[in-house]
Amino acid sequence: MKLLKRILILLLLVIGVVVYLNYPKLTIISGYASKNMASSVFVAERSAASITQNDNNVPLIKLANTEVDVQEKSASSSVYGLMERKAVYREGLGTVLVNDEYDPNATNFKPNRFQQQDTIPYPHGQGVPLDSIIVEINQDQLNQAIAMAFGNQEVQKTRTLLILYKGHLIAEKYVEGFTKDTPILGWSMTKSVLATCYGVLEHQGKLEMGWPAPITEWEKDDRKEITLNHLMRMQSGLEWDEDYSKISDVTQMLFLESDMTLSQREKMLVARPTEVWNYSSGTSNLLSGILRQQFRSHQEYLDFPYKAFIDKIGMHSMVLEADIAGNYVGSSYSWANTRDWGRFGQLYLDRGHWNGEQIFDEEWVEYITKPTVHSEDQYGAHFWLNAGGKYPDVPKDLFSCNGYQGQYVFMIPSKDLVVVRTGLAEEPEFDVNSFLSAVVKSVQ
Known part of the structure; x- marks a missing residue:
């Protein structure tokens, strides 16, 4: 007892x-x-x-x-x-x-959508994808790559897969409960969507990435040296803890703050700009706040991403989620179906050219794929890179949007490929190198 x-x-x-x-x-x-x-x-x-x-x-x-x-x-x-x-x-x-600052009776603006239907074949339009026979494709090898992505589902947990080759849909697969119309949370793929807003504004001549960050409080100290480029490359030198296992800067921002644009803005320097590379979701939301400053009204800010490129390229399923203060959560919260994520990848593979219109400068692709100092050639400007050979059996010109739990949009210009994979597991459970290597071999 x-x-x-x-x-x-x-x-x-x-x-x-x-x-x-x-x-x-x-x-x-x-x-x-x-x-x-x-x-x-x-x-x-x-x-x-x-x-x-x-x-x-x-x-x-x-x-x-x-x-x-x-x-x-x-x-x-x-x-x-x-x-x-x-x-x-x-x-x-x-x-x-919801928190104590949330007012359910407050007037909430919502973005206007600019959706048009057409008969242009997917991915460049809303029409049925072309049923094309492409002689360069080894179908057996491609089928093996697809099987590899969906193998051992208890571990890999792949949900959706889509492959575009030279602008043609050559593969598409969904697990039970998911279809081509099911929106998928992109998590940090949202960072690349946010970056594209800056690419469009630069193309329109409304800003330059070398400009100092327009933050009044920073003008009084060394933070005045931080540029938009430093922020886009995660090399501002600002303090930030991106640890999801505890109450850290990033978890406090995402789950406790009303205005997520302030979390990084209020941090002090721990190094001079370019001296360190530190991945920071707070920086992305800071950039979302700076983006809002470029417009005369909240409504214009909310409309801009959709009007500038999201609806223009037919990503009609996309929803950008906002915080209580009405800022887009540019670090983490965007939803789109797998086909629309494919459109986004094709936009970059086409270097900003879409149905006769230049959405952003071709040079923008050079900018976002230029390796950032101290990132081991794995990061550009809000896009991930293979320049350092992270995926040794995949072309080094690969660049990608990456999100938590293995959300990916891979662009491989040298192979004319866009590969979208979504799921609930990332590396090492999902072997990106082996899968992409198999895909690449299927079109050689």
Whole structure:
């Protein structure tokens, strides 16, 4: 009996220590669970059961109990009844985590969409993809590459796959529950979408990447040396902790802040610009705030990405989610179906040229694919690179949009390829090098 009491006391102590150490994380856990649930249900139109069974069934997040209110268009989560968080849906702006600063009665602007239907074959239009026989393609090798991507689903967890070759759809596959119309959360692929806004503005002659960042507070100290280019390349020298395993700069920004553009803006220098490379989602949201400054009204800012290129190239499924303050969360929250992510890749493969119009300068592609100092040739300007040979069996001119849990849009100019892969696992569970190598070999 005494032994049993000691065991129970020890168990309670262990539980107490675990709760004490993890209690601050509970708001992040419930915040992630409710936000992901609400967006997946009301933006992607997937079932709550599927989200619980798959998307939120990951370490720590699966501890949260989440309920969906269809009428209110919201989702609420808590961990054993503690730290309840709610995320609500707003038309055109996706979902947002509610806090004490959220006013449900506030006037919410929403972006105007500029969607037109046409009969031009996909990817350059809304029409049916061309049914073309391309002699350069080794179909057996291509089928092997596709099988490789979807093999061992318990580990690789690939959900959707699309391959474009010379602007032709040559492969497309979806797991059960996903179709060509299902929006996928791009996570940090959103950074590349945000960067494209700057490429368009530069093409229009409205800004230059060498300009100092237009932040009044920085004019009083050494931060005045930071340029738009430094921010786009993640080499500003500003302090930032991109650690998702604890309450850090990035988790506090994404799950606690009302205005995500301020998180990086308020940080001080830890190095001079270009001295270090430090991946920072806060920098991307800072750039979203600077983008907003380029317009006379909030409405113009909200409309710009859609009017400038998203709807222009037919990415009609895309939704850019905004924070409570109405800023696009340029670091993390964009949704689009797999075909529309393919359009985005094709836009870059075509060097900004789309149906007779130049969306951004051809030189913009040279800019975003130029390796950033101290990044080991793996990063350009809000795009990832293979210039340093990260994928040894894939052409070094590959550049890509990368997102959490293995969301990818790969562009390989030397092979005229765009490859989109989405899922719930990234490297090493999903072997990018072997998969892409197999794809490349199929078109040689």
